[in-house]
Amino acid sequence: MTETLHPELAARRRAMGLMARATEAELDAPIAALWPDHGARDLKPAEIGLVMLRGRTGGDGAPFNLGEASITRAVVELPGGERGFGHVLGRSKRRARLAAIADALWQAPASRASVEAALLAPVAARLAADKARIASETAATRVDFFTLVRGEDAR
Amino acid sequence: MYVAVKGGERAIDNAHRLLAEARRGDRSVPEIGTAQIREQLSLAVDRVMTEGSLLDRDLAALAIKQARGDLIEAIFLVRAYRTTLPRFGHSEPLDTAAMQVRRRISATYKDLPGGQVLGPTFDYTHRLLDFALEAEGDGQGEPARPATAPADPDQPMPRVTDIIGGEDLIERNPPQEAGAPVGDLTRDPLNFPAARDLRLQNLARGDEGFLLALAYSTQRGYGRTHPFVGEIRLGEVEVEMVVEELGFAVPLGDITVTECQMVNQFKGSAVDPPRFTRGYGLGFGHCERKAMSMALVDRSLRADAFEEERKGPAQDEEFVLSHSDNVQATGFVEHLKLPHYVDFQAELAFIRQMRAEQAARPETEAAE
Known part of the structure; x- marks a missing residue:
């Protein structure tokens, strides 16, 4: 379904994906430094709940309920009317609220570029570095098969 | 038949204090932290999450600590906690x-x-105990960093x-039938x-x-x-x-x-x-x-x-x-520990009556 998203929504979705993966410090530090007076008010105070995670039969068939995960969500509104949504795995209300504030700031034209540069870019860089490190550690365990020729017939 | 039994509050309170002491173990040994469980007993955490049906590493680690490492007890704790939370929805199927x-x-x-x-x-390990892991705290036990290789x-x-x-x-x-609920x-x-x-x-x-x-x-x-x-x-x-x-x-x-x-x-x-x-x-x-x-x-x-x-x-x-389901199973098996005094009294009376009747029968009939 993401392929058919409007480019603006696809961009927001990508940004929200980075906000959801950001640590509390990665959200808190740039918001505190650049938008100390953001004035966000809670439309939905941060709340802890569950999301039922679904798998697919055989990996690609009909869905089934695998089990739940803890999740925290928050909705805030900036004085300019931008509504920010924060949804993060786990039980950190502070992280969910900060993610919602970041989402709202990203939507405001005046602050989007700064959110991208000061908040999202470092998160994306960390995630890319983690991904590269894990891929290279995993690659070192790749099996290179070689075949031993045995018996008289093979000669 | 079920009959309410009262009493034993003080015994229960003191038993739980004693449980806390047993959980702590030897006080001269540093207390284990939930972060240590989360990071270093990670496969126990994974099992508690999978069978507790709740993905949350911190909660699973806490449950393992509270349960003294009894994983079924930990799974029980996680399942109980889960019932206190609202469900916001379901995920898209994982790809x-x-x-x-x-x-x-x-x-x-x-x-x-x-x-x-x-x-x-663990595959291809020799399953020999590694006594180097017994040495703690001096930095000698830290493993070498993983090898790396070029990767895309x-x-x-x-x-x-x-x-x-x-x-x-x-x-x-x-595939899923159109509109069929999961x-x-x-x-x-x-x-x-x-x-x-x-x-x-x-x-x-x-x-x-x-x-x-x-x-x-x-x-x-x-x-x-x-x-x-x-x-x-x-x-x-x-x-x-x-x-x-x-x-x-x-x-x-x-x-x-x-x-x-x-x-x-x-x-x-x-x-x-x-x-x-x-x-x-x-x-x-x-x-x-x-x-x-x-x-x-x-x-x-x-x-x-x-x-x-x-x-x-x-x-x-x-x-x-x-x-x-091990929570259901342990619930039914372990409920046998609860007082069944009245049930057992009924069975005792019955078996005594049967024996009395047997003893009263003539010798010839008993020999048949």
Whole structure:
């Protein structure tokens, strides 16, 4: 379904994906430094709940309920009317609220570029570095098969 | 018959104080932290998450600490906590083909796109105790950093079953029927026969030991499945959830899962050419033994679908699904510890009466 998203929504979705993966410090530090007076008010105070995670039969068939995960969500509104949504795995209300504030700031034209540069870019860089490190550690365990020729017939 | 029994409050309070002392152990040994459990007993955490059916590493670590390492007790604690939280919704189905793979092996193909990567595995260890791990705190015990090799993080790793499927040599997984709800045994009681979605949910949260024994029984002849490990993969997948107010699927982050694709005995008919059949396993974290057992039992429970004679317990849906949950099982087994004084008094009176009647009978009749 993401392929058919409007480019603006696809961009927001990508940004929200980075906000959801950001640590509390990665959200808190740039918001505190650049938008100390953001004035966000809670439309939905941060709340802890569950999301039922679904798998697919055989990996690609009909869905089934695998089990739940803890999740925290928050909705805030900036004085300019931008509504920010924060949804993060786990039980950190502070992280969910900060993610919602970041989402709202990203939507405001005046602050989007700064959110991208000061908040999202470092998160994306960390995630890319983690991904590269894990891929290279995993690659070192790749099996290179070689075949031993045995018996008289093979000669 | 149940009769309320009162009394014992002080004994219970003091027993729980004593439990806390036993949990702490020798006070001259540093107390274990939940972060240590989360990071260093990570497979216990994975098991508690999978069978507790709640993915939250911190909660599972806390439960393990509180339960003194009794994993079924920890699973019980996690299940109880879960009931206190509202459910916000369900995720989009996880896309395991898009996994960032940390381990991927196949017993069916030597060479396959993406290759075989062993990842962090106990396989090929010699199972000799490593006494170096006993040394603590002095830094001598820190392991060497992992080896690295050039890698393309975006190299695709298609599922092995998709490769076999490309030749149409394996059964296809039927898609969801339009508008069909996804069964959820946490909302509705399980009825038989159960659809495959409910069976998989039941097996995913089922006891690893129970499923392992059943899976083993199928290998020993109690319901033959003739399995090959098509693939086991471990790694991270993205979780997305549609948020109604936004109207699109919002990414929530990444989770670790283990998937097992079992390739089984082929089946054909007069109209259908023979194709391999399949069983499926999926669980939270690194849970390879569980995922394999789940896949074997999933396949054996499909006996009716392939017109196989049901000969083994692992093929008996009601038997398997009714006894797989270790919280239910321990509840019913352990309830026997509770006072049954009145029931037992009734049985005592009955047995005394029977013996009295037997003693009163003439000798000749008793000898017959």
